């Protein structure tokens with residue numbers, strides 16, 4: 557078993573609290589991303605799991621055993637970090653073979669594993685080169701190949717694809733997913749790129765200001781954000797937030813009012829995904845003033861306002877809406893997230 561339990565980890569740098577009691581369990585063979593904006597504490601958490609940083613309090617268990625106090629190399633994990641430290645005095649082949657040599661693997665295994673990892677990362681043609689003859693993206697792929705070559709039980713990665721161009725990133729993403737799934741590797745992956753996290757992960761832990769705000773499958777965090785921060789951080793365009801009055805437990809939205817969760821006060825925030833609407837005639841639909849209509853090919857992107865609040869909405873490209881139009885929108889009640897204006901948290905009814 558190679559599950560990871562992060563138990564109430566705190567980390568302060570002087571008076572600054574970088575992690576404010578983070579708990580998270582990653583199951584054996586699971587791929588979990590730590591996703592969040594710059595400075596939210598993702599790298600700090602990963603470094604604590606790796607043993608490169610000490611926590612102020614809390615525990616980390618790998619395979620049921622506490623690893624606090626163990627050296628990084630005693631923790632039975634492989635890692636790839638942003639600064640992809642490859643050894644400059646070794647060829648690419650020897651770099652990829654490094655972990656296997658440490659394990660005293662025999663010649664045939666070293667060769668087979670290096671070949672497999674190099675093939676996967678498309679670096680076969682550079683095996684005889686030294687790292688100073690490689691681009692940043694190629695060096696990064698060597699670092700990933702070196703980690704994969706040992707077929708680790710636990711793999712920690714911090715933005716390992718950040719130096720690759722968009723197309724290669726997409727390709728690597730798909731290949732990483734396939735290989736890690738096949739190997740059953742337990743993986744923690746740090747990224748600030750929500751598309752990457754959505755595409756790769758079994759579950760995503762969304763972090764903000766040293767706290768995990770939500771842990772869930774990509775579909776759940778997208779459809780049922782626990783907080784306004786999560787809804788705004790995930791999705792492109794981000795979730796729309798429209799503050800509306802609540803009258804007798806209902807919210808007006810065109811001619812069919814919506815029933816608000818009973819916990820709401822006088823006002824509530826409707827969290828609305830851009831694509832969770834349909835065109836409807838006025839006054840049946842909720843009125844939207846369209847400022848700009850952009851035909852994107854695959855869809856029509858509308859930027860404008862509802863109740864004088866900015867929104868972005870996505871319609872099928874077959875619809876004809878022009879800049880300056882006033883349109884009606886029918887909202888899908890099952891796809892609305894109801895959020896408290898005070899706490900920014902969603903009401904339970906929205907996540908049912």
Ligand SMILES: Nc1ncnc2c1ncn2[C@@H]1O[C@H](COP(=O)(O)OP(=O)(O)OP(=O)(O)O)[C@@H](O)[C@H]1O
Nearest residue numbers: 569572574592593594595596597598599600601748
């Ligand atoms: N050694 C340190 N001393 C003081 N503050 C630190 C130290 N390391 C990190 N921090 C602070 O802790 C916070 C979290 O940093 P961390 O590197 O974990 O963020 P991150 O989410 O990984 O961001 P990024 O995506 O930019 O790498 C930041 O505000 C950072 O400035």
